[in-house]
Amino acid sequence: MLSSIFVRFKTGLSYTAILSALIMSGCTLTGQQEQPLTPAAKAEMEMKQFQKVIDDAQGLASLDVIRAYIGLETLITDPELHQKNIDDTWLMLTKLTPEQRRGVVIKADENTLQGWLDLLNTYEYNKDDADKLSTAVREWQTRYPRNPAALTLPVSLLRLSQPSVSTSSQIALLLPLTGQAKVFGEAIRQGFLDAQSGLPQPQAIPEPETPKNDDSLASILEELGIKNTETPTTDTAQETTEKTQDKEKESSTFSGNTTLRLDPVAQNARQVIVYDTNSQPIDVLLKKVQQDGANLIVGPLLKPEVMKTIELQSGLPVLALNELDAIPSATTVCFFSLSPEDETRNAAQHLRQQQKANPLIIVPDNKFGQRMAQTFADEWQRTGGGTVLQQTFSSVESLKASINRGVGIRMTGTPVLPTENAPLPLDSQSIPSAGGAIDSVYIIATSDELTLIKPMIDMAISTQKRPPIYVSSRSNQGGTGPDFRMEMDGIQFSDIPLMTGANLPLMQKASSKFANDYSLMRLYAMGIDAWSLANNYNDLTKGTLHFNGISGSLRVEDNCTVYRQLPWMQFKQGKIEPVTQ
Secondary structure (H helix, E strand, C coil): CCCCCHHHHHCCCCCCHHHHHHHHCCCCCCCCCCCCCCHHHHHHHHHHHHHHHHHHHCCCCCHHHHHHHHHHHCCCCCHHHHHHHHHHHHHHHHHCCHHHHHCCCCCCCCHHHHHHHHHHHHHHHHCCCHHHHHHHHHHHHHHCCCCHHHHCCCHHHHHHCCCCCCCCCCEEEEECCCCCCHHHHHHHHHHHHHHHHCCCCCCCCCCCCCCCCCCCCHHHHHHCCCCCCCCCCCCCHHHHHHHHHHHHHHHCCECCCCCCCCCCCCCCCCCEEEEECCCCCHHHHHHHHHHCCCCEEECCCCHHHHHHHHHHCCCCCEEECCCCCCCCCCCCCEECCCCHHHHHHHHHHHHHHCCCCCEEEEEECCHHHHHHHHHHHHHHHHCCCCCCEEEEECCHHHHHHHHHCCCCCCCCEEECCCCCCCCCCCCCCCECCCCCCCCEEEECCCHHHHHHHHHHHHHHCCCCCCCCEEECHHHCCCCCHHHHHHHCCCCEEECCHHHHCCCHHHHHHHHHHCCCCHHHHHHHHHHHHHHHHHCCHHHHHHCCCEEECCCCEEEEEHHHEEEEECCEEEEECCEEEECCC
16 A cells, blocks of 8 residues: 555644544534634645545555545645655556556546546557657647646656667766775776776686775765775885785685676777766766767766756766665666665575574664664565664774673674664663574674674684674675685675676786775776666666676666675685575
């Protein structure tokens, strides 16, 4: 059933509650004549009637429900609620069966309903051709200029009616190539252009290349959903040789992940023009992009510029390389990023698939950790799980101090509350899982933090009774070496296909380019997949995209947002092997 929006109208209306209640129940005040309804009270009653029709239908389509949505639309003043009503009306229209549509009897004064039905017919006749649909929708808007959908189209229809992007169209790549974020923009740029020119295949081993190094900013890395614990520096020739040797040893820990199928990456001669988003204001750059004849924009990277791009409404198709906390409802922009939320949702799904019932999640004691705990709990409960317990940790120094005091990590925690409330902090009142003993632990930590957290768990519970441990890709960092892999034996972790040995030659190439800096290697993979998404942009806007990329298995979700599903690996006797379900 579509969610009720009536409760959100109520707070915006002013009326006398007691009088309204009496009037609605048919009562009058003693000794007084029945008072007429105020406009606000009348609107309130009408909205109740319309919303009751919608709620009683429980999501089933009918002309009465559509008429109720049309009636509600005339009473809405909030822009967001207005767009939601438009989207809900369209969704209900698309659910009508052919028999229901053929049996429609439209009254003389139902011009709005007639317009909606004509829009549905326009869509049905032209939905297989985006260019024809775009033209037909514009013609429909001319015929029904006063229809609510003529002013603000349903978001799903708005995306589908965008002109298709030709496979020979010119691409504008917008990235920060100077300033503090240039190292991140450069990694994505190299991945994008390398994908265009062709990537090494599993049969071929590329020659090592000179590592590229630069400074990085932890704050921007966190925004992009990755964690970097290495600060690239300028190497001597000897250090470069040593790092290359270390890289080759690291790659040898993968025997090759043959369980992952990577889709081929398109190679073509599409013109790509790269723009530095730090060179000019974004509004100036977008005008230049249009003047240069681009047909598709890939980027920008940083959130403020993504929001500005949405606000400017250039009219060009856009694949933004970041997500927003709140996506505007009526935007045609698509979104792709290395979202840490995606990885955390993956983890909840993976533990459910492994028949776990009572997980404990251990996260950093900050806003990022709270966000990840909430994401995990929401996904866990969405897929049928119960309460999720959490523990938090602060710094490496505090973890070391706890170990020195002999303090371990017990299998207890505080429940992660529903989304509308903030999670409870860890305290001495920690309780065991209401559903039984903890049977799995998911940890979001760096490799340095994990090397302390794991022994703290072992201090509090015997190895034989310790539940399986799962960790995020933040723990998979360059330079950890065989000792780390042996210490983490049996632990499972998720990461992008590039980092799991699915294409060892490409992994070697990326490692050479970025001196084994895993954070930049992940951005390089993102650039490769951004190229693939640009070449499948029409499938992206239709919601039919499913692509097995270098940064994950990609599919499109609501708001044209690309969701990444990651493979799972495990440490086993000093090596890294794929997890078989």
